[in-house]
Amino acid sequence: MIVELLAVITIMVATMFSVIGVVGFRRLPDVYTRLHATGKVGVLGVVMLLIAAVLVTPLVWSKALVLILLLLVVGPVTAHVLALAAYELGIEMKEGQQDDLQGVFTGITAEKIRLQDTSEGVKRGLFE
Amino acid sequence: MSTLLIGTLYFSLAVHTLLIGYAVWRMWRGENRIDRLMGFDLIGTLILGVLVLIAMIEETSIFIDVGLGLTALGFVGVVALARYAVAGEVE
Numbered sequence: 001m002i003v004e005l006l007a008v009i010t011i012m013v014a015t016m017f018s019v020i021g022v023v024g025f026r027r028l029p030d031v032y033t034r035l036h037a038t039g040k041v042g043v044l045g046v047v048m049l050l051i052a053a054v055l056v057t058p059l060v061w062s063k064a065l066v067l068i069l070l071l072l073v074v075g076p077v078t079a080h081v082l083a084l085a086a087y088e089l090g091i092e093m094k095e096g097q098q099d100d101l102q103g104v105f106t107g108i109t110a111e112k113i114r115l116q117d118t119s120e121g122v123k124r125g126l127f128e
Numbered sequence: 129m130s131t132l133l134i135g136t137l138y139f140s141l142a143v144h145t146l147l148i149g150y151a152v153w154r155m156w157r158g159e160n161r162i163d164r165l166m167g168f169d170l171i172g173t174l175i176l177g178v179l180v181l182i183a184m185i186e187e188t189s190i191f192i193d194v195g196l197g198l199t200a201l202g203f204v205g206v207v208a209l210a211r212y213a214v215a216g217e218v219e
Contacts, residue, residue, distance in 0.1 A: 004129070008136045015140045018177065022147045025154065025170065031162050038166055042173045049140075049180045053192070056129070060189040067196055074203045078169055085210040086162040 007055040014048035021045065030094040031086045035079050042075040134185070141181045148174045161213045165206060172202035 017040050024037025050064045050071075093099060148171060155167030176195045183191035 001130075004133050008133055011136050011140050014177075015143050018144060018147055018174065022150055022170070025166070026150070031160070031166070034163070034166060038170050038173075041170060041177075046173060046177045046180065049177055050192075053180055053184050056133070056184055057187055057189070060183070060192055063189055063192045063196070067192060067199065070196065070199055074199060078203060078206050081207050081210045082162055082165060082169070085165075085214045088214045089160075089162065091160060091162060 003055055007052045010048050010052040010055065014045045014052065017041065017048065018045035031091050032083060032093060035083055039075055039079050042071055042078075047071055137181055137185050141178065141185075144174055144177050144181065148178070162210075165209055165213065168209070169202070169206050172198060172206075 021041035158164035
């Protein structure tokens with residue numbers, strides 16, 4: 001009985017996190033802040049649903065543990081890959097934030113365009 | 129299982145289905161390509177949540193196996209599409 005009540009509370013909190021993530025995806029101004037919101041759906045929403053599944057049906061705990069570990073690895077990596085792609089595409093931040101990577105990091109694609117057909121680019125192995 | 133738990137499971141299933149609908153809309157009418165890719169990633173994650181809820185309702189673990197495959201393939205797909213969106217080719 002107490003276990004089922006715990007499962008109900010966990011499922012409601014997970015649903016709340018999923019709704020918060022998608023509302024943030026709707027309302028936040030630019031790509032980078034939206035990535036911050038959608039990360040909550042994967043890491044908090046689905047992981048708490050899996051914890052509730054372990055509480056309700058105890059036989060699935062090994063598969064659920066593997067899936068929790070996979071989600072905890074995959075979620076941040078996906079967010080970083082998408083943010084890197086957005087920065088390399090030149091999508092700008094909104095609302096007066098400061099770009100700390102200005103002039104320090106230009107992505108691999110921009111570096112290739114800058115060093116196109118130069119000896120330095122060939123020396124650094126950017127071209128075949 | 130008690131009636132409260134069953135009701136909570138079906139409520140959560142309905143909410144997640146509505147959220148998938150919004151993510152599909154966002155993938156169709158996104159601002160830029162990274163926005164659409166985020167919609168794609170969100171669809172995969174929410175479908176994983178739906179699969180876990182169905183596994184709890186049906187009391188089988190086969191849907192969690194399906195979720196494992198879905199997560200791995202979705203991760204590879206999003207990474208490859210993000211590199212393709214930047215470089216125009218997958219290296």
